[in-house]
Amino acid sequence: MTSPQLPPNAYTNAPQQHPNLILGSLQLLFWFVFRPQAFHNHLKRIDHSLEINFLNINRLRWKNSALYKLFLQTFLILPFLNYFIVSLVLAVLGTPLGNFPLSAFLGLLFVTAFGSVFGAGMGIGQSFGIAFTQGLIFGISFDVGFSVAFGVGFSLNFDIASVLALSLPFGLGLGVTSAYSSYFVELDKKKENQEVSTTMPTNVRRLKSLPLLIIVFSALILFLIIVRLFFINPQFRNAFPTIILGLTINLYLPILLYPFLTVWNALLYYLDKPTIANKRTLSLLRYHSAFWDEWQRIPLIGLDKHLLEVMKHKQVEGRAAMDYLNSSPQRWAAQAVQIELDARSLQDCADVEAIREAHRILIIDELENELSSSFILKIFSRISEDVDAALNQASAYNQRLALRAFADKLNLQLENFARSSDKYTVRFYPIIKSWREIATNYADELAKITELRQEIDSPYIIGVPLTREQEIFTGRDDIGLRIEQLLRDRRRPPLLLYGQRRMGKTSLLNNIGKLLPNNIIPIFVDLQGAPSSASDHAGFLYNLARDMEKSAKKQGLTLPSLTREVLKSDPFTYFDEWLDKVEQALEENTALLALDEFEVLDNAIAKGRFDEQDVLGMLRHLIQHRPRFKVLLAGSHTIEEYQRWASYLINVQVVHISYLKEAEARQLIERPVKDFTLRYESDAVERVLQLTRCHPFLVQLLCAEIIVLKNEQDPSIRRLATLADVEAAIPEALQSGGFFFADIQNNQVDATGQAILRFIAAQGEEGIVSRQTLLQQFPDADITFNLLLQRELIEEVDDGYGFQVELIRRWFI
Structure with missing residues (x-):
């Protein structure tokens, strides 16, 4: 069953006007009083220029029949209806009409002329409000001596001289404004097209301010007329409260109508x-x-x-x-x-x-x-x-x-x-x-x-850091002890946790609380996230503080909050004051601020998003003057590779994270979690160690593929891994870990390094290539050899070089 189509005037701010002149005029009035958005959209539909406050007559397209219809409804039909309604009300009330028809007729002429002038200079929306709406309200409330016509929101019983005195300056001012605005619009266009000099003559600049002076002068005349009428004309003075009520109608009318609307709804x-x-x-x-x-x-x-x-x-x-x-x-x-x-x-x-x-x-x-x-x-x-x-x-x-x-x-x-x-x-x-x-x-x-x-559960986590909740995190006790010793150093040196990608730096930072005393509270911040993505210093410090709060909360510590608005005026000063409050929250504890992926922040500084002196200076000040804070950076580069950091963070102590110890790797293979159901033959374990060299990521990668392979086998042999199973899992591990190997190939070595690695890989497992042979094949590659050694991809063996990890060699072959 299909739903009916919505009527064109339902649930829209741009309804269509009724085609009948009288009904359409009343609809226009209704929109103006209750639906100003519909009124404005109607004007824009006729001609966009009608919505401009001081519109340019030349912009109007006078061939548009809807424009003439609008002027007819606005300045003739509606004022006539106004006159008719007031006459009818007065007749019902039994009030003698007296000279009302004559004053109303003059008022009708005035409204037409006044609205035309205002429409030319001020815009139809404004002139309509001035020419009609308040007239309907006040025309009914005034006695017979008052005219229906009014100029700026109220009816006035003027003689013709007063009417002219009121309308002439405004009409003149707005008319001149319209003419001058047209002239200067054309002048600006010519200036853009370089048809005239870009320097405007002094007399022209003075001429440009003339319409504003005329309008100000006209407003002054209007004010004086109103003041004069208020003090010398009792009828005007008596009507003044009604004028105020009319001018503020949109403030109280919704309250008066609310009970009736509630019943209607x-x-x-x-x-x-x-x-x-x-x-x-x-x-x-x-x-x-x-x-x-x-x-x-x-x-x-x-x-x-x-x-x-x-x-x-x-x-x-x-x-x-x-x-x-x-x-x-x-x-x-x-x-x-x-x-x-x-x-x-x-x-x-x-x-x-x-x-x-x-x-x-x-x-x-x-x-x-x-x-x-x-x-x-x-x-x-x-x-x-x-x-x-x-x-x-x-x-x-x-x-x-x-x-x-x-x-x-x-x-x-x-x-x-x-x-x-x-x-x-x-x-x-x-x-x-x-x-x-x-x-x-x-x-x-x-x-x-x-x-x-009888499936084997795989506890291995591939490609993402291990969290505190994951039991599989293994070892690293020696690194934890080294970090603890450096944190107790009275010189308070900053620390750098350095190691190749996928060596487990972030996993260690996530779990370092297990390796340190309880009075050291690790606060982990990933600089690869929101802090380094901010567009200014306030955003950087806000995101830094927010991540510090989140990390501390995981350790059971609640830090004070820091809002973005506070940081806008003077970010580093307010951040420093926030650190004072953090130190109070720490009490007797020490915070280890661990900033992971510091290279990303360096890239943001290099791109000019952050100022080097402000950001790195703040870190240096924190290290030197806040004993409750210890700073640990983590990355796959040394500080020497980023000279700007070396100049600010003096006496950095490097903590190198590399392969797991053999005992730790064996535990990761055979007993990664409690009640692990897969058992390995001894030679299968030795083969995993040979292929991975205890690399934490590659151990998990290969063991995960072994579990996938075993779950496809018959249940009778499923829960025992053999040497053949390990060998069968190697191709799948190379494929599923492609992102790891591709990162080495594309991001960690250059074209010469790739060629060297392929040359060594072709020598087979445990193959060694002499230094002399490599220099003959790749002359002037000393820097590349040093980089490959630093990246822990190759190692020196006697007088030659070979791959450190067999699985990586197999990728490059």
């Missing part, structure tokens, strides 16, 4: 509710005052309920209504409905697959004013992303591990929700509780399925 909902489910007909929502009274800013009772009912049964119409309300004073209703729709869609998530997709459909950007709801929806969006990331894990074991960590987070959220009485928190509490049960049940199902199939 409730009646619409009552009549609409029984038939709203019929998709073949439109609802009555389009007649709701929210869609024709733009001045009403008081929330209209029941609008959200009516809109929600329409959204449930007529989504096309409901979405059109939502789009309209989002740019209106009643946008609260659209936001409330969108929140309820989101809540219902989240509530309908019956399994983990639905939960993982939820963040793709949530609408959060439009809810800036609803801070509580926006925050809650962001929580659900992050939860959905976490579930998606968990289900993207390659093995059922890692999926279960991630889902259990996710369930723990949900328990914390449930505790926070239970302590809040906010209406949105109460609404979303059952949903987050349901999600936790779904995730927990799915993790239990994964465990049952794995056990039933």
Whole structure:
């Protein structure tokens, strides 16, 4: 069943005008009073120039028949209707008309002439308001002696001289303004086309300010006339309160109309509710005052309920209504409905697959004013992303591990929700509780399925750093001890954790709290993320502080917050004051500020986004003058390769992270986690060690592929890895780890280095090429040899060179 098409004038700020002259004129008046956006859009539809305050007559396209129709309705039909309404009201009240017809006739002529002049100089929108709207209000309230005509928002009982005195200066000023604006527009065009000199003559510059002087002079004359009338004319003085009421009508009229609008809207909902489910007909929502009274800013009772009912049964119409309300004073209703729709869609998530997709459909950007709801929806969006990331894990074991960590987070959220009485928190509490049960049940199902199939769970994490929650993190006790010793050095030197990519630097930083005493609190910041992506110093320091807060919270320490607004005027001063508060929060503890990927920040400095002296000077000052802070940089380059850092961070102590110890690598192979079900033959373990040289990433890569291979075998031989299994897994490891090997080839060595590596690789496993042979093949390559040694790709063996890692050699062969 198809939905009916929306009428052209429903849920739009640009409705079509009725073709009848009288009805169209009244519609124009209605738009001006209640729907100013519709009025302005109507003017723009006729001619865009009509919307310009001091429009240029030459811009108007006078062949446009709609333009003549507009002038006819604005300056003849509506003033005549004004005269007719006032006459009718006076007759009903039994007031003698006296000389009213004559004064009204003169007023009608004045309005026509006045509106024409104003329309030429000031714009139709402004002249219409001046020429008619207030006249309808005050023409009714004044007695017979007052004319319907008025000039600037009120009716005046002037003699002809007074009328001319009022209209002439404004008409002259605006007319001159229009003519001069036309002249200077043409002058600017010629200047752009270089048809005239770019230097404007002094007399022309003075001439350009003449219209402004005329308008100021005219405004002064108008003010004097009003003051004179107020003191010498009792009728004007008595009418003055009415004038003020008319000028402020948009302030109090919405309040006066609110009870009547509430009754009207409730009646619409009552009549609409029984038939709203019929998709073949439109609802009555389009007649709701929210869609024709733009001045009403008081929330209209029941609008959200009516809109929600329409959204449930007529989504096309409901979405059109939502789009309209989002740019209106009643946008609260659209936001409330969108929140309820989101809540219902989240509530309908019956399994983990639905939960993982939820963040793709949530609408959060439009809810800036609803801070509580926006925050809650962001929580659900992050939860959905976490579930998606968990289900993207390659093995059922890692999926279960991630889902259990996710369930723990949900328990914390449930505790926070239970302590809040906010209406949105109460609404979303059952949903987050349901999600936790779904995730927990799915993790239990994964465990049952794995056990039933006798599959081997793969605990290995490929390509992403290990977190504190992952049991697989192994060893590095010697590095932890070295870092602890340097942190106790009274000289407080900065530290550099240096090692090749995928050696486990970030994994170590994520888990370093396990290796250090409890009074040292690691605060981890990834400079590859938001800090180095900021566009200015305030953004850099704000993101740095925010990441420090997040990391400290994981360690059980709550740091004071730092807002972006505070940093705008003097970022480094306010950041330094924030560090004072952080030191107070640390009490007797020491903070280890670990800045990972410092090379990314160096690139941002090199591009000019940040000032070298400000940023690096701040780090040096922190190291030298804040004993509660220790700074540890991490990267795959030495400080000597970045001279600007070496000049600021003096006496840097390097902590080298390289291959695992053999015992640590054996544990990673045979007992990566508790209750690991795969067993290895001794020669299979030795082969893994030979192929990887205890490289942490390559050990995990090869062992993960061995598990994939074993899960494809018969259950009778599945849980014992042999030497043949290791050899069979090598091609798959080279393919699945292609991003690691390609990074070496494309980003860590140049063309000469690649040629050298291929030449050595061709010599076979454990092949050695003498230095003399290499220099004959690659003369003047001493610098490249040193770089390959520094990158730990090759090593010196006797008087030659060979690959350090067999798997890397096989990639280059």
